[in-house]
Amino acid sequence: MTYCVGILVSEGLVMLADTRTNAGVDNIATYRKLHIFARPGEKVMALASAGNLAVSQAVLALANEGLENAETGETETLLEMPSMFAAAQFIGRAVRAVHRMEGRVPEQAQPGGFEISLLLGGQVRGGRLRLFLVYSAGNFIEATTDTPYLQIGEHKYGKPILDRSVEQHTRLRDALKLGLISMDSTMRSNLSVGLPIDLATIPRDACEIGLSHRIGADDAYFHDLRERWSKALGKAHAAIPPPPYENVGEQT
Amino acid sequence: MTYCVGILVSEGLVMLADTRTNAGVDNIATYRKLHIFARPGEKVMALASAGNLAVSQAVLALANEGLENAETGETETLLEMPSMFAAAQFIGRAVRAVHRMEGRVPEQAQPGGFEISLLLGGQVRGGRLRLFLVYSAGNFIEATTDTPYLQIGEHKYGKPILDRSVEQHTRLRDALKLGLISMDSTMRSNLSVGLPIDLATIPRDACEIGLSHRIGADDAYFHDLRERWSKALGKAHAAIPPPPYENVGEQT
Numbered sequence: 001m002t003y004c005v006g007i008l009v010s011e012g013l014v015m016l017a018d019t020r021t022n023a024g025v026d027n028i029a030t031y032r033k034l035h036i037f038a039r040p041g042e043k044v045m046a047l048a049s050a051g052n053l054a055v056s057q058a059v060l061a062l063a064n065e066g067l068e069n070a071e072t073g074e075t076e077t078l079l080e081m082p083s084m085f086a087a088a089q090f091i092g093r094a095v096r097a098v099h100r101m102e103g104r105v106p107e108q109a110q111p112g113g114f115e116i117s118l119l120l121g122g123q124v125r126g127g128r129l130r131l132f133l134v135y136s137a138g139n140f141i142e143a144t145t146d147t148p149y150l151q152i153g154e155h156k157y158g159k160p161i162l163d164r165s166v167e168q169h170t171r172l173r174d175a176l177k178l179g180l181i182s183m184d185s186t187m188r189s190n191l192s193v194g195l196p197i198d199l200a201t202i203p204r205d206a207c208e209i210g211l212s213h214r215i216g217a218d219d220a221y222f223h224d225l226r227e228r229w230s231k232a233l234g235k236a237h238a239a240i241p242p243p244p245y246e247n248v249g250e251q252t
Numbered sequence: 253m254t255y256c257v258g259i260l261v262s263e264g265l266v267m268l269a270d271t272r273t274n275a276g277v278d279n280i281a282t283y284r285k286l287h288i289f290a291r292p293g294e295k296v297m298a299l300a301s302a303g304n305l306a307v308s309q310a311v312l313a314l315a316n317e318g319l320e321n322a323e324t325g326e327t328e329t330l331l332e333m334p335s336m337f338a339a340a341q342f343i344g345r346a347v348r349a350v351h352r353m354e355g356r357v358p359e360q361a362q363p364g365g366f367e368i369s370l371l372l373g374g375q376v377r378g379g380r381l382r383l384f385l386v387y388s389a390g391n392f393i394e395a396t397t398d399t400p401y402l403q404i405g406e407h408k409y410g411k412p413i414l415d416r417s418v419e420q421h422t423r424l425r426d427a428l429k430l431g432l433i434s435m436d437s438t439m440r441s442n443l444s445v446g447l448p449i450d451l452a453t454i455p456r457d458a459c460e461i462g463l464s465h466r467i468g469a470d471d472a473y474f475h476d477l478r479e480r481w482s483k484a485l486g487k488a489h490a491a492i493p494p495p496p497y498e499n500v501g502e503q504t
Binding site for chain 2: 176
């Protein structure tokens with residue numbers, strides 16, 4: 001399993017991805033799922049993937065090495081796309097191309113099939129900073145000011161904190177913090193999401209990466225965040241008065 | 253969708269169930285999913301169900317009206333079972349009986365199929381207070397002191413708070429409070445889980461219901477709990493220091 005989240009606020013974009021892959025709980029490995037494509041000052045994109053690792057790696061290879069444009073016959077890479085919208089279309093075409101190349105396999109041969117989903121965020125100079133979620137079918141949706149974050153993979157455990165706290169005007173550093181809390185909730189409840197965590201920020205209109213960092217098991221800040229969050233949740237429910245209903249049935 | 257949770261602590265058992273059913277988001281209704289079976293002082297059981305409503309109602313009817321015992325040829329009701337283990341087996345047999353009666357239908361005819369899962373908790377005088385989760389296949393698992401709660405339906409959103417805070421020695425009233433927080437998280441993130449909430453407590457060794465209550469939209473305590481929890485979460489993440497990493501990319 002995988003958990004990746006992209007948060008698009010007015011100051012910029014945060015992308016977070018875990019690195020655990022598994023083919024059954026007896027076959028666990030670490031793979032980078034967050035990849036940066038950049039020509040600093042001109043174009044910057046972050047791509048995160050969840051789902052079938054073979055398909056993810058093939059899409060990544062096409063993004064780097066190029067995919068034939070059916071109309072012009074030319075081979076284009078992701079960074080040659082003139083806009084983020086064109087880049088999202090490129091990723092969609094790459095997903096479909098991989099599915100075509102791999103052909104169809106019986107469901108039994110590949111539990112979970114060749115399903116994949118990707119987050120693509122970034123900015124091309126002159127355009128807006130944008131965040132897309134590309135589905136297995138190659139179509140995509142975009143984050144908006146109403147819903148400023150998108151998730152792929154094991155998204156449910158980490159969604160409540162985002163639903164409650166992330167909005168367009170959240171500061172970029174706070175969005176990163178909330179993303180890490182969301183990641184912590186997911187890691188606690190699903191063993192197949194695990195450290196290290198890769199993260200990147202893309203400040204709006206900078207057209208380059210702000211921060212690119214890997215959080216490992218020895219990261220003091222993340223360790224502290226997990227402890228503080230856990231303690232604060234304990235205090236939060238302790239501070240809520242007990243239900244006033246009669247006859248709950250305590251022993252005195 | 254549905255969310256039901258049972259929490260078994262040393263003082264007793266809490267059972268919580270929402271009441272929303274839906275066949276698509278354009279067909280939503282309210283049905284009681286938590287049912288009490290009791291001969292006060294002798295036997296008490298609480299049954300909650302998630303999944304196909306027709307199957308749930310048929311299982312409930314068999315529990316009330318009786319199911320033939322293949323060995324003796326006699327028709328028995330749930331309350332005639334001599335132990336909680338026998339009661340869990342009864343529910344398993346009832347699920348299989350309904351599946352046999354309804355036969356198999358093409359997947360297309362019934363999205364989600366005839367899947368169902370049930371929580372059965374309670375006590376028979378002379379036995380232990382126990383909590384079971386009965387699967388669609390009719391087999392079941394039991395809550396233990398290591399994992400003192402069981403969930404059915406939309407379980408992920410509300411699981412983190414239980415994972416963090418519920419343990420065997422949690423007071424019964426606090427277990428109820430934590431169950432309500434878990435329900436709140438689920439309702440916020442999944443529209444198909446909704447008010448009213450039915451709840452019941454069964455104090456250990458009382459062999460009768462402690463509290464049986466329905467929380468509607470006008471329940472002052474639940475309203476207050478939701479507000480306090482939301483504010484406390486906001487404060488909790490605000491109190492965590494921002495990530496110390498350089499170059500996150502704030503605008504100053």
